[in-house]
Amino acid sequence: DTAVSQTPKYLVTQMGNDKSIKCEQNLGHDTMYWYKQDSKKFLKIMFSYNNKELIINETVPNRFSPKSPDKAHLNLHINSLELGDSAVYFCASSRSGTGTWGGSPLHFGNGTRLTVT
Amino acid sequence: GNSVTQMEGPVTLSEEAFLTINCTYTATGYPSLFWYVQYPGEGLQLLLKATKADDKGSNKGFEATYRKETTSFHLEKGSVQVSDSAVYFCALSSQGAQKLVFGQGTRLTINP
Numbered sequence: 001d002t003a004v005s006q007t008p009k010y011l012v013t014q015m016g017n018d019k020s021i022k023c024e025q026n027l028g029h030d031t032m033y034w035y036k037q038d039s040k041k042f043l044k045i046m047f048s049y050n051n052k053e054l055i056i057n058e059t060v061p062n063r064f065s066p067k068s069p070d071k072a073h074l075n076l077h078i079n080s081l082e083l084g085d086s087a088v089y090f091c092a093s094s095r096s097g098t099g100t101w102g103g104s105p106l107h108f109g110n111g112t113r114l115t116v117t
Numbered sequence: 118g119n120s121v122t123q124m125e126g127p128v129t130l131s132e133e134a135f136l137t138i139n140c141t142y143t144a145t146g147y148p149s150l151f152w153y154v155q156y157p158g159e160g161l162q163l164l165l166k167a168t169k170a171d172d173k174g175s176n177k178g179f180e181a182t183y184r185k186e187t188t189s190f191h192l193e194k195g196s197v198q199v200s201d202s203a204v205y206f207c208a209l210s211s212q213g214a215q216k217l218v219f220g221q222g223t224r225l226t227i228n229p
């Protein structure tokens with residue numbers, strides 16, 4: 001069984017469109033994340049939710065809106081897509097409590113490659 | 118703020134060579150340190166971790182020791198294989214942060 005699953009795997013769309021990426025985890029974790037990986041493989045956190053509550057919101061344009069209907073799901077909606085949004089987006093989850101500082105690893109999905117033309 | 122710096126890639130080695138990928142960090146307090154590996158077309162997977170000074174993390178023949186005096190967490194393997202070809206990320210998590218901060222990644226290619 002896949003622990004963290006994202007859909008779709010590939011997303012090609014035109015500038016100005018609105019799109020969503022879905023993420024689900026079956027690990028029973030309380031904390032979920034969205035990371036963005038650029039073309040140089042650099043990974044940067046975008047959002048983090050703990051038990052459906054937003055706890056991290058890095059400097060991300062407000063065109064990006066995460067939604068967590070329950071602690072097993074964290075979706076990412078992007079409005080008015082721009083060329084610079086092209087990247088690979090990774091969903092991840094971890095156990096809360098002392099969390100990653102306590103050594104709890106992040107479990108990543110396989111990523112969604114978004115291409116904006 | 119917290120940050121992680123890895124050696125510039127790409128790194129290309131022959132099979133059975135010795136591998137070192139350098140990683141240094143800047144953080145307040147006592148962070149936990151991680152190495153992740155990303156194979157082509159996949160997400161990141163935890164390779165090893167260390168949560169306190171002088172801890173050694175190890176997995177699949179890879180090792181890294183948490184050195185607080187040099188703020189380093191270098192990744193080593195004694196004899197690499199073609200299947201080790203991937204991108205390797207060093208990362209840290211500081212107390213209360215509930216997130217990982219990643220280095221820029223180092224692409225490793227092993228030739229037969």
